[in-house]
Amino acid sequence: MKQVQLSDRQSSFIFYLVHQGKGRTEAARLAGFAAPRQSAFTLTQSPKIIAKIRQERNKVYQTELASTAVQTLKEVMEDTDAPASARIAAARTSLELAGDIGKHSQSQRNYEQNLAEMTPEELSAIIDRWEGEKAAIAKDITPV
Numbered sequence: 001m002k003q004v005q006l007s008d009r010q011s012s013f014i015f016y017l018v019h020q021g022k023g024r025t026e027a028a029r030l031a032g033f034a035a036p037r038q039s040a041f042t043l044t045q046s047p048k049i050i051a052k053i054r055q056e057r058n059k060v061y062q063t064e065l066a067s068t069a070v071q072t073l074k075e076v077m078e079d080t081d082a083p084a085s086a087r088i089a090a091a092r093t094s095l096e097l098a099g100d101i102g103k104h105s106q107s108q109r110n111y112e113q114n115l116a117e118m119t120p121e122e123l124s125a126i127i128d129r130w131e132g133e134k135a136a137i138a139k140d141i142t143p144v
Helices: 008-019 024-030 036-043 047-078 084-098 106-112 120-137
Strands: none
Touching (some): 008 024, 008 036, 024 036, 047 084
């Protein structure tokens, strides 16, 4: 992946926007742009700036926020004073993230993985299942 080169001001704008939670205009002002409102608008229209903002946000999501989210789920699950519905929701979310239940659970993965990654036995099982489903819904159209 090609590394995008940004100016110091552009990098500072992204830092203030993503890591400090500042608004677009305030981030541009803090980064040293002379016309912060116009600069903020122009910056957020640039594909390379948009891509870098997304990249930086993903870093935050995968590091700081992920750790905080896990800790929050744990605290809610262990809080005996929390409503049962909140504790159950936290437990369910934790199990979904772990892949034990939900659309990403082990029982569902076989149908979501890339066909090229499947063994011949897995492919055969899917084909057999599909043929069975097809036979079950087939209608006899033989003329009487």
